[in-house]
Amino acid sequence: xxxxIFSLSLLLIYLxxxxxxxxxxxxxxxxxxxxxxxxxxxxxxxxxxxxQLDLSFVDAFVLVTVLSLAISWLIGWLVLRLxxxxxxxxxxxxxxxxxxxxxxxxxxxxxxxxxxxIRYPLRIGDGTEYLYFAVLVALVVGLxxxxxxxxxxxxxxxxxxxxxxxxxxxxxxxxxxxxxxxxFVGASVAMCLLGALSAxxxxxxxxxxxxxxxxxxxxxxxxxxxxxxxxxxxxxVFVTFGVFDILIETYAPVSPELAVVVPNLKLxxxxxxxxxxxxxxxxxxxxxxxxxxxxxSRIKSGAITSFAAAQSGVKxxxxxxxxxxxxxxxxxxxxxxxxxxxxKT
Amino acid sequence: MIEGEQFLSFIIDAIFIxxxxxxxxxxxxxxxxxIYYLNGFINFGYGEGITYGAYFAxxxxxxFGFSFYVSIxxxxxxxxxxxxxxxxxxxxxxxxxxxxxxELIILSVGLSFVLRYGLIxxxxxxxxxxxxxxxxxxxxxxxxxxxxxxxALILVFTFAFNLYWVIYHTGFGEKVRGLAxxxxxxxxxxxxxxxxSIYVWFIAGxxxxxxxxxxxxxxxxxxxxxxxxxxxxxxVSIIGGVGSVRGALFAAVVAGILTAAITLITKPLYAExxxxxxxxxxxWRRGPKVV
Amino acid sequence: MKLSATGLTxxxxxxxxxxxxxxSFGGHGVEGLIGPxxxxxxxxxxxxxxxxxxxxxxVCVDDEDVSQSLMSMQSFExxxxxxxxxxxxIQNFDxxxxxxxxxxxxxxxxxxxxxxxxxxxxVDEELETEIDALLxxxxxxxxxxxxxxxxxxxxxxxxxCIIVKPKLLLMDEPTAGLPDEITQDVMKxxxxxxxxxxxxxxxxxxxxxxxxxxCSYVHFLSEGAILFEGTPDAVKKNRVxxxxxxxx
Numbered sequence: 001x002x003x004x005i006f007s008l009s010l011l012l013i014y015l016x017x018x019x020x021x022x023x024x025x026x027x028x029x030x031x032x033x034x035x036x037x038x039x040x041x042x043x044x045x046x047x048x049x050x051x052q053l054d055l056s057f058v059d060a061f062v063l064v065t066v067l068s069l070a071i072s073w074l075i076g077w078l079v080l081r082l083x084x085x086x087x088x089x090x091x092x093x094x095x096x097x098x099x100x101x102x103x104x105x106x107x108x109x110x111x112x113x114x115x116x117x118i119r120y121p122l123r124i125g126d127g128t129e130y131l132y133f134a135v136l137v138a139l140v141v142g143l144x145x146x147x148x149x150x151x152x153x154x155x156x157x158x159x160x161x162x163x164x165x166x167x168x169x170x171x172x173x174x175x176x177x178x179x180x181x182x183x184f185v186g187a188s189v190a191m192c193l194l195g196a197l198s199a200x201x202x203x204x205x206x207x208x209x210x211x212x213x214x215x216x217x218x219x220x221x222x223x224x225x226x227x228x229x230x231x232x233x234x235x236x237v238f239v240t241f242g243v244f245d246i247l248i249e250t251y252a253p254v255s256p257e258l259a260v261v262v263p264n265l266k267l268x269x270x271x272x273x274x275x276x277x278x279x280x281x282x283x284x285x286x287x288x289x290x291x292x293x294x295x296x297s298r299i300k301s302g303a304i305t306s307f308a309a310a311q312s313g314v315k316x317x318x319x320x321x322x323x324x325x326x327x328x329x330x331x332x333x334x335x336x337x338x339x340x341x342x343x344k345t
Numbered sequence: 346m347i348e349g350e351q352f353l354s355f356i357i358d359a360i361f362i363x364x365x366x367x368x369x370x371x372x373x374x375x376x377x378x379x380i381y382y383l384n385g386f387i388n389f390g391y392g393e394g395i396t397y398g399a400y401f402a403x404x405x406x407x408x409f410g411f412s413f414y415v416s417i418x419x420x421x422x423x424x425x426x427x428x429x430x431x432x433x434x435x436x437x438x439x440x441x442x443x444x445x446x447x448e449l450i451i452l453s454v455g456l457s458f459v460l461r462y463g464l465i466x467x468x469x470x471x472x473x474x475x476x477x478x479x480x481x482x483x484x485x486x487x488x489x490x491x492x493x494x495x496x497a498l499i500l501v502f503t504f505a506f507n508l509y510w511v512i513y514h515t516g517f518g519e520k521v522r523g524l525a526x527x528x529x530x531x532x533x534x535x536x537x538x539x540x541x542s543i544y545v546w547f548i549a550g551x552x553x554x555x556x557x558x559x560x561x562x563x564x565x566x567x568x569x570x571x572x573x574x575x576x577x578x579x580x581v582s583i584i585g586g587v588g589s590v591r592g593a594l595f596a597a598v599v600a601g602i603l604t605a606a607i608t609l610i611t612k613p614l615y616a617e618x619x620x621x622x623x624x625x626x627x628x629w630r631r632g633p634k635v636v
Numbered sequence: 637m638k639l640s641a642t643g644l645t646x647x648x649x650x651x652x653x654x655x656x657x658x659x660s661f662g663g664h665g666v667e668g669l670i671g672p673x674x675x676x677x678x679x680x681x682x683x684x685x686x687x688x689x690x691x692x693x694x695v696c697v698d699d700e701d702v703s704q705s706l707m708s709m710q711s712f713e714x715x716x717x718x719x720x721x722x723x724x725x726i727q728n729f730d731x732x733x734x735x736x737x738x739x740x741x742x743x744x745x746x747x748x749x750x751x752x753x754x755x756x757x758x759v760d761e762e763l764e765t766e767i768d769a770l771l772x773x774x775x776x777x778x779x780x781x782x783x784x785x786x787x788x789x790x791x792x793x794x795x796x797c798i799i800v801k802p803k804l805l806l807m808d809e810p811t812a813g814l815p816d817e818i819t820q821d822v823m824k825x826x827x828x829x830x831x832x833x834x835x836x837x838x839x840x841x842x843x844x845x846x847x848x849x850x851c852s853y854v855h856f857l858s859e860g861a862i863l864f865e866g867t868p869d870a871v872k873k874n875r876v877x878x879x880x881x882x883x884x
Contacts, residue, residue: 031447033454078629084447085387086628089579093621096576100621104614146753153753157732157740164729171687171723172741172800173715174748182750212572216458219451228731264465271458278452279439288731 005129007246009201012136014241016194017218018225018233019143020187026227027156029163030080030184031088035218037095038188040102040210042068042195047115047205048108057121061196068192072185080180092212099210109207116204136197143190144234148292151230159183160228213267217241220270224277226286231295235285240270359606365494367601368501369395369556369563371594373578374585375508376552378593381582382525383545384440386449390431391553392575393460396568398424398554399561400464403473413478413562417500421554428550429543431456437542457572465568473566497559504555505594508548512590521545577617580624637699637718637803637836638663639684639706644693646679646860654679654860656693662804662836664853666827668868669840671857672881677840678724680857681806685721686711699803718803722810724840728789733782738767741796770795773821786813794822798829807839811846823850848872856881 017035024030045067049060079090102109109115120128150156161169162176170176199205217240225236244266277284285302286295377391401420405411435456439449481492512518520541523531532538553571560570577600585596600620639661646654654676661667661684669677682688684695686709695706697717706714729737742763771779774795776788783792790813797805805826811819827850829835841847847854847868854871856864858881864874871877 031451078625081632082628085450086583086631088447088450089387089583090625090628092576093580093625097618097621100614100618104612104618149753153755154739154743154748155750155752157736158743158748160731161729161737161740164731165727167687168723168727168729170710170712171685171715171721172796173712173720173745175712175745179748186750213458216454220455223451261466264462264470267458268462268466271455271460271462274455275435275452275459278444278448278455279442282444282448 034091034095036214038191039195042192046196046199072188114206226284228288229286363602371597372556376549386446390456392571394553395557396571398557424554425551432546668847668851668854720802721806724808
């Protein structure tokens, strides 16, 4: 049960990251590929302040806020004037720097040995994880509300206009750089603070947590769910993290040998999904024009179709893997099993 | 006087180690640049060509028992073929469907995950060591190097200069440059962009494969080697002025020497941090101009 | 509002495309800016709005009370002073509806910052009526939706500039891509605003009939320099203009 709560808490963290990225990429058009840099910075800063300086959670959190504000501002100042491709490369480089410094600065981060233990803000015995989970729920719900309201506000329209055509926007008297700076820095600080909040969940941090696949998981969730829709990030995180890291890991009976394969299989499928979405449905599952009221019915119909597709997929797989001579003969007149070669066309 | 001598030997060491280390980087950067130059987007999937090159070599070298030197060419060509396949079945359809360059980068990251974790699913994530041929050890101006490193260096520079010559002094190179500079005009004048692209992706892929093979034999082979090298490759290409094979060649050599120099003073990881930071600052200095 | 350019030049790799010794724009109601292709007309408007960095020279704004140089400003600051330019090529915010696009353009910065996210849904009644009035004059195929055709986008671009309430409106080939009757409606709207004393206008246009019938003053630009300026009649009669431009 404790592990289940841990997974759900982690899902909330990813949800928060995806919402912040939605503001940066979905609304402003800033391709931040350094999500793990901001998140890792916040998480490690929390650990370092607590363990090395022996500060309380609250004091450390305040310090992390100040630090992340400064770093986010610096990164914003460096990358926001660049064209999208350069922004993407620069933010990846930032994340790589964070990951490298965590390994090299042993005096601070303990390097590859790892750093811990990070405390929760307060301990109330066995209920601590649940209380913390409730706090995370409140925070992420708050973030989602903010994004929903942002979409309906004049500011939201301004952000979309900047994403669509920044130069045109400036020619109408909008201070586009300042607006971009404000929302980019805001969202980046949110990512850092989500990192700070993840530190107590993990309790013990090692550099191999700061890997590009974190960034990638957030991106695939956003792009899959619908990068420009207010609820796209949420839908995407439930479909990716919710299915792979919670449903399958909790309920699917996986043998220990297979359990090693699952994370790799997950990233393989994420990559495949991302490619398919970008090529065949660039808006993602929720198109930007889907009204929020219709989202739920879309999800239901989407779930039914994908369930049906998965069922038929399993059937074909069973038919091709263990062809039972008798039944396959019976089926022959009305089913044409798909050839593996068909995929290529 | 002694200080001066020490400084001189430091410089020689840096240049020597830098050039040796840079040889895979030079190949990777040139191939990467070629694709960027022609198709106008940053292809992170290119890094997997490096990984696959090393694994193709290990397949031939370890599984089928060919000598390392025999494995080099077929492994590089196989990687070139893989690169053409990614162009034909991933990037070309995407470009035709109107996917924008900034989204093509994300697509290429997706492809790189598919290739990398697909590979891990098949061969596992353990380090692989190529079966090196017997190695002779040379000293040159007080610095040591192995015969393997020398061969790598010679091969890499042969490849680099041939590529340079092809791009700048042949009809094919003229077509590539024409397509890159003005695709519409080039097509009107009868250049088949599809065929040229296939050749370019093949050459670039082979370069990535070669880079991977040498990176693999210098150190070790693992599924993350391509991803680790691609960031530096992208950096080097952009610093060298993406779109110019000349610039990439030059920048790769300089980056190699610089890395070696910083490494000699501090730890190698700091060298990477310094390069990455320099990269961000250079991008910032360039401002909103295209990469 | 009037802009004065002194010694304004723009060169690309040594090649000078613009060289204005001394000229002022926007002092005569509706002004025309004509000249052959490549004369530097769009470059001039770009330099006046600071979208293009001039190589040398100065642009000053002269209003009733202010007179200041634009050269240290960014393009959005120039726009905030009231100098707004419509675009020759189609420019649009593709994900905004026609109405949202106009709202976005007309909403002042202080109502567009982060605080607006938490305030009650801000329906600016005055602005909404203004938009209604504007949209009732022009036939969009889907006024509640998006600008669909190139023509609609071009029209929306002009309306977006007008609803910002510029003091000096620069129009770069407004007729290109617009049907005749729409152009006439646009010019009627522009003329109303000019007559009301809300703004002055400078128009780049190849359609000379539009210039002669709407402008009270015309600048003739050729090879980057102003060769002649004056009333439409004077320009029509001028020999240099006739030789260099009107294909006589």
